[in-house]
Amino acid sequence: MKGIHFDLHFSDYPRSVALAGGLPVELTRDADVTEMVEHLDGLVLTGGADVDPENYGQAHDPNLGELEPDRDEWEISLLAAARARDLPVLAICRGLQLVNVVFGGTLRQDVDLDEGAGHPQWDVDGHEATHSVNVVEGTTTAQLFPDELGVNSLHHQVVDIVGQGLIVSAKASDGVVEGLETPDGRIVAVQWHPELLKKPDPTFVWLVGQASERLQG
Numbered sequence: 001m002k003g004i005h006f007d008l009h010f011s012d013y014p015r016s017v018a019l020a021g022g023l024p025v026e027l028t029r030d031a032d033v034t035e036m037v038e039h040l041d042g043l044v045l046t047g048g049a050d051v052d053p054e055n056y057g058q059a060h061d062p063n064l065g066e067l068e069p070d071r072d073e074w075e076i077s078l079l080a081a082a083r084a085r086d087l088p089v090l091a092i093c094r095g096l097q098l099v100n101v102v103f104g105g106t107l108r109q110d111v112d113l114d115e116g117a118g119h120p121q122w123d124v125d126g127h128e129a130t131h132s133v134n135v136v137e138g139t140t141t142a143q144l145f146p147d148e149l150g151v152n153s154l155h156h157q158v159v160d161i162v163g164q165g166l167i168v169s170a171k172a173s174d175g176v177v178e179g180l181e182t183p184d185g186r187i188v189a190v191q192w193h194p195e196l197l198k199k200p201d202p203t204f205v206w207l208v209g210q211a212s213e214r215l216q217g
Contacts, residue, residue, distance in 0.1 A: 012195040013046055013092075019200045022208035029074050037081035041211035042088045045075055045095030047193055050157060053109060056101045061109035065156065076102055083186070088210035090203055091189035093155050096180055099189045103163025111158055111176075127196050128152065133170050133178045140188055141169035141179045144202035151178065151192035158191070186210075 007028060014024030027036060037043070050065040052072050075098055082089050091099045097107050129150025135142040159177035162168060170179025170190065180189040194201040 010046070010195075013044060016195040016199055016201055016204045017044065017208065020204035020208040021200075022204070022211065027078070029070070033074070033077045034081050037078065037085060037087070040082070040087060041215060042090070042207045043078060043082040044207065045079065045089065045091040045098060045189075046195075047093035047095065047154065049094065050109070051094065051097050051101055051107065053107070056106045058106065058109070063110035063156075072098070086186060086214070088207055088214070089187045089189075090207040091180075091187060092195065092203075093191060093193055096189035096191050097155075097157060097159065099187060100159050100163045100166065100180060103166050105159060105163030105166065106161040108158050108160040110156055129197070131172060133172055133192070135170045135179065136168060139167060139169035139179070140181050140185050140206070141190070144188075144206055145170075151190075152196055154193055155191060 007026075009026045014026060017024040022042070025040065049068040049071065052067045052069050053060055053064065054069075055072055055076075075095075079089065079099065079102055089099075101107065130153045131151065132148050133151050134148050135145050137147075159180070162177065162180070165183065166180045167183060168177050168179065169181045169188075170177075172178050176191075178191040181187055188203060188206060190203060194203045
């Protein structure tokens, strides 16, 4: 029907939070961001459309995918509100890219399948691993995973310049950044989609654990 608007939520994200022991809450843009975040114990920034290059001062690449500028603005506000309250943040795929941009980094707007490890593998079931990732010793991500793990690959954009103050926590075999985190350990960002892999996933377990510790503290 014309004039009907709706929010679309992929169920694998809340399911992953629940299986890790958390209580998932799906957010709406029809509420004040600060007030909404005051009721949360953690935040998940999910996958989705490409981040608008205007957010990092670049012109649009011809192969740029769908953009959602309103979502960019909303999620940037969500991240700022979560940081202000010292909430743990798990950022996934687009979420990692958004975090990198917020911290002053840039993105490579399009990567072909035949480049490097072959990142945009949309023709492969996302529940299957398509390439390996090596974690960086001494990072929070390294505490969650072994030295090398298999991940899916559902993205055609990658980190170019790493945002100021962010730590690279994982890389693909071709050197592409697959993980970022903050020195304070409150943001863990991954380029793959852990919500589609074996559950409970360590990144969601980390998020729920951090949220619980914050409540108890």
